[in-house]
Amino acid sequence: xxxxxxxxxxxxxxxxxxxxxxxxxxxxxxxxxxxxxxxxxxxxxxxxxxxxxxxxxxxxxxxxxxxxxxxxxxxxxxxxxxxxxxxxxxxxxxxxxxxxxxxxxxxxxxxxxxxxxxxxxxxxxxxxxxxxxxxxxxxxxxxxxxxxxxxxxxxxxxxxxxxxxxxxxxxxxxxxxxxxxxxxxxxxxxxxxxxxxxxxxxxxxxxxxxxxxxxxxxxxxxxxxxxxxxxxxxxxxxxxxxxxxxxxxxxxxxxxxxxxxxxxxxxxxxxxxxxxxxx
Amino acid sequence: xxxxxxxxxxxxxxxxxxxxxxxxxxxxxxxxxxxxxxxxxxxxxxxxxxxxxxxxxxxxxxxxxxxxxxxxxxxxxxxxxxxxxxxxxxxxxxxxxxxxxxxxxxxxxxxxxxxxxxxxxxxxxxxxxxxxxxxxxxxxxxxxxxxxxxxxxxxxxxxxxxxxxxxxxxxxxxxxxxxxxxxxxxxxxxxxxxxxxxxxxxxxxxxxxxxxxxxxxxxxxxxxxxxxxxxxxxxxxxxxxxxxxxxxxxxxxxxxxxxxxx
Numbered sequence: 355x356x357x358x359x360x361x362x363x364x365x366x367x368x369x370x371x372x373x374x375x376x377x378x379x380x381x382x383x384x385x386x387x388x389x390x391x392x393x394x395x396x397x398x399x400x401x402x403x404x405x406x407x408x409x410x411x412x413x414x415x416x417x418x419x420x421x422x423x424x425x426x427x428x429x430x431x432x433x434x435x436x437x438x439x440x441x442x443x444x445x446x447x448x449x450x451x452x453x454x455x456x457x458x459x460x461x462x463x464x465x466x467x468x469x470x471x472x473x474x475x476x477x478x479x480x481x482x483x484x485x486x487x488x489x490x491x492x493x494x495x496x497x498x499x500x501x502x503x504x505x506x507x508x509x510x511x512x513x514x515x516x517x518x519x520x521x522x523x524x525x526x527x528x529x530x531x532x533x534x535x536x537x538x539x540x541x542x543x544x545x546x547x548x549x550x551x552x553x554x555x556x557x558x559x560x561x562x563x564x565x566x567x568x569x570x571x572x573x574x575x576x577x578x579x580x581x582x583x584x585x586x587x588x589x590x591x592x593x594x595x596x597x598x599x600x601x602x603x604x605x606x607x608x609x610x611x612x613x614x615x616x617x618x619x620x621x622x623x624x625x626x627x628x629x630x631x632x633x
Numbered sequence: 634x635x636x637x638x639x640x641x642x643x644x645x646x647x648x649x650x651x652x653x654x655x656x657x658x659x660x661x662x663x664x665x666x667x668x669x670x671x672x673x674x675x676x677x678x679x680x681x682x683x684x685x686x687x688x689x690x691x692x693x694x695x696x697x698x699x700x701x702x703x704x705x706x707x708x709x710x711x712x713x714x715x716x717x718x719x720x721x722x723x724x725x726x727x728x729x730x731x732x733x734x735x736x737x738x739x740x741x742x743x744x745x746x747x748x749x750x751x752x753x754x755x756x757x758x759x760x761x762x763x764x765x766x767x768x769x770x771x772x773x774x775x776x777x778x779x780x781x782x783x784x785x786x787x788x789x790x791x792x793x794x795x796x797x798x799x800x801x802x803x804x805x806x807x808x809x810x811x812x813x814x815x816x817x818x819x820x821x822x823x824x825x826x827x828x829x830x831x832x833x834x835x836x837x838x839x840x841x842x843x844x845x846x847x848x849x850x851x852x853x854x855x856x857x858x859x860x861x862x863x864x865x866x867x868x869x870x871x872x873x874x875x876x877x878x879x880x881x882x883x884x885x886x887x888x889x890x891x892x893x894x895x
Contacts, residue, residue, distance in 0.1 A: 532723050534693060534711050537740045546736065550727040627727040627768045 415597040420604070423597035433586075437605065440571050440582040443499050447506025448567040452560055455511045459518025463552070464544065469519065476512070484509035484570055485577070492578050502574040509570055510563040514556070521555030522548055554625055561617040568610050637669035637791040637824050638704035640690070645699035647685060658849030659685045660697070665843055665855060667826060669791070672818055674827045674835035674842045678882055682850025683828045687794050690826065691717045703791070713741060716785035717794040720801055722777040724769040730780050731756065731765040737787040755783040758817060775806040779813065786817070792824045799834065811837055832878050836871060837864050844881040854881045 397417060403409050404416030415423075427433040462469040484505045495501040525548055533543045575584025583602050590598040647660040660682040667673050675683040688694045690701055692711040701708045703715075716737070724733045731752050738748045756765060759779040769777055778798060785793050798814075799807040815838055818825050829835055835842045836858055844854040856878060860870055 528719070528721065528723050529725065531693060532725075535691060535717050536736055537711055537713055539740070542739055546728075546739070547725065550725070553727070627770070 412594065412596055415600065419597050420600045423595070424601045424604075427586075427598060427601060433601075436582050436586055439499070440575065440584065441609075443502050443575075443582065444506060444567050444571040446499075447503045447571070448510050448564055450503065451507035451510030451567070452514050452563060454507070455514035456518050456556060459515045459556075460522065460544070460549070462515075463519050463522030463548070464540075476515070480512045485573060488574060488577060497578050497580060501578070502571060505574055506567045506570050510567050513566070514559045514563050517555045517559030518552060521552030524555065525551040554628060557617075557621040557624055561614065561621060564613050564617050565610060568606075568613055572606055637822075639669055640667040640792060640824065640826075641700070641702040641705075642666070642686070642690070643700040643702070645686065645689065645697055645701060647682070647689070647694075647697045660689075661849040661851045663699075663845075663850075663852050665852060667792075667824060669824055670822050671840045672825045672827070672838055674829060674839040675845060676829060676832055676835045676842055676878060676882070677845030677850075677853075678830065678847055680847035680850065681845040682847070683845050684796055685850065687717070687796050687826065687828050690792070691715050691794050713737075713788040714791045715794065716788060716790040716792070717796065718778070718781050718785045718798045720797045722769070722774075722781040724772075724777055724780055724784075726769050729766050729768055730761065730772070733769070733780060734784045734787050737784045741788055751787055751789075755787045758786070758820065759783045759813070773806075774802050775810055778802065778810065782814070782817065786821060786823065790823060792826060795825065795827045797829055798827075799831075800829075807831075807834070814838060832875050832882075833866060836860075836874050836878070837866060842874075842878060844878055846881075846883055854878075856881075 400414070401417050403414065404411070411419075424433075458472070462472055487508060488501070488505050491501045491504050495504065529547050529551060530543070533547055538546065571582070572584035572587065575582035576588045577584075579585040583606055587599060587602045587606075590596070590602065642663055642665050645660055645663045646658070649657040649659060651657065663682070663686060665673075675686065677683050685694070689697050690708065692708055692715065695710060708715075724730070725736070728736065734752050734755060735748060738751065741748070743751070753765075756762060759782055761776060761779055761783070764772065764776065769780070772780065778801075782793075782795075782798070785795075795814075799810050802810065811834055814825075818838075825838075827835065827838060839858055842856045842858060843852055844856065845851065846853045856874065858874060860868075860874070865871060
C-alpha cells in the first residue's frame with residue numbers, strides 16, 4: 355500500500371509556474387482585502403493611460419482632474435444640493451413603493467380572491483416599464499420631484515409585491531398546522547408565522563428594488579429633470595465636461611454600492627436566524 | 634392543571650373517496666378508552682390509520698363518523714388542552730428556543746410573568762437549560778425534539794399526543810429520549826398517547842398497547858402492559874409481549890432455526 359502511495363506522489367508534477375490562485379494567496383493574504391485588488395489595478399491602468407496619452411483627455415481625463423472637478427463641483431456648484439435631491443427622491447419613491455407592495459402583497463397572500471381581483475390588472479401594468487410611464491406622469495404632475503417619485507415607486511412596487519406574495523405562498527404547510535394546534539388567531543398567524551417565513555423573499559426583493567430605484571432616479575432625472583445627479587450627467591455631456599461626467603458616475607456607483615451593502619447588512623440582521631448554504 | 638379527563642373513542646371511521654379508485658377505508662370502527670394519566674401506544678404497520686386517529690383526536694381533522702369524547706364532550710377542532718408533538722420538531726426557525734416554547738402559551742391568556750415562569754420550568758423539565766436563546770438550527774435533532782415536547786406540554790394540556798416523535802432520530806438518541814419521555818410523563822402526570830411503529834418503544838413506555846392493522850385501518854387488539862418499572866428491555870416477559878404484538882400485527886417473527894411459514 356505504501357509503495358503505491360510513493361508511486362502516486364512521484365508522478366504528480368510540481369508546477370513550474372505558480373498558479374494564479376497561489377500568487378493571489380501569497381500577495382493578498384487577507385480574504386477581505388482581495389476585493390480591493392481589482393479597483394486598484396483599474397485605477398493604475400487609468401492613470402497610466404492618461405500619462406502616456408493613449409486616450410484623448412476629452413474622452414478620458416486623468417484621475418487627478420476628476421478629483422479637481424469633484425472639488426470644484428462640491429464647493430462652487432452646489433453638488434451637495436443635487437446629491438441630496440437625488441437621495442430624497444429615491445428614498446421617497448422606494449419607501450412608498452415598498453410599503454404599498456408589502457401591504458398589498460400580504461393582503462393578496464392571505465386572500466386568494468383578492469389576489470385574483472388584482473392579478474390581471476397588475477400583470478398588465480407590470481410589463482410597461484417605469485420609463486415608459488414617465489412622459490405621461492410628467493404631463494400630469496410636471497417636471498418636478500413628484501413625477502419621479504411616482505415612477506420610482508411604481509417600479510419598486512411590482513418586484514416587491516410579487517416576491518411578498520410568493521413568499522407567503524411558499525410558507526410551509528406544517529407551520530400552518532402548528533398554528534392550528536396552538537389555536538393562534540389569524541392575526542397571530544400572520545405576525546408570528548407567515549410574515550417571518552416570507553421575510554427572506556421580501557428582503558431579497560427589497561434589496562433588488564433599492565438598487566433598481568437608485569438606477570432609475572438617474573435616468574428619470576436625465577430625461578426630465580432640473581436638478582439631481584442624473585441631470586448633472588446630461589448637462590456635463592452637453593458641455594463636454596467629461597471630468598464632471600465621471601465625477602457623477604463615480605458618485606452614483608459609490609452610492610449604489612453603499613445602498614446595496616446597507617441593504618445586505620439589514621438583510622443579515624433581519625434574517626440572522628437563517629441557516630443556508632454558505633458556499 | 635386541568636383535571637385530566639377520560640378519552641373515549643367510539644366506533645370512529647374515516648374513508649376517502651378518490652376519483653377512479655376504490656374507496657380507501659383509512660379507519661374502520663376504531664374504539665378504545667384512555668384513562669386519565671395513563672400512557673397508551675398505538676402500534677401498527679404503515680397505512681393502519683394510527684396517525685389519522687391521532688389527528689382526529691387533536692382536532693386537526695374534523696370529518697369522521699363516530700364519536701371522540703373528552704370529559705364526555707365531542708371533540709370539535711384544536712384546543713390547548715390537547716397538545717401534539719410531530720415527527721419533525723417544527724420549531725419555527727426564526728424564534729429562539731424559549732420563544733418557540735412560549736408560542737404554546739400565545740393564546741393562554743396568562744400573564745407575561747406566569748408565561749415566562751412556565752416556559753423556564755419546562756425548559757428545565759426537558760433538560761435544555763442554557764439553550765434558551767439558541768435558534769433551532771443550533772440544536773441537535775434530539776434537543777430540538779425535546780424542545781418540541783416542552784412546547785407541547787407548556788400549556789399544561791390534559792392529553793399529549795405524540796406522532797412518531799422519535800422516528801427521525803438515530804437509535805442511540807432514540808433510546809435516551811424514550812427514557813426522558815418516561816421521566817417527563819411520571820413528573821407531569823399528563824395522559825400520553827403515542828403513535829409508533831417501534832414495538833419496543835411501545836412496550837417500554839406504555840401501560841397499554843393498542844395494536845392496529847391496515848386494509849382497512851382497524852384496531853386488532855388491546856394489550857395491557859403489566860411489567861414492573863423500571864422496564865427491562867431484554868427480559869423474557871418483554872420479549873413475550875413483543876412476540877404477541879408482532880403476531881397481532883400480522884408479522885410472524887421467525888423462530889430461531891425454523892423455516893419461514895408458507
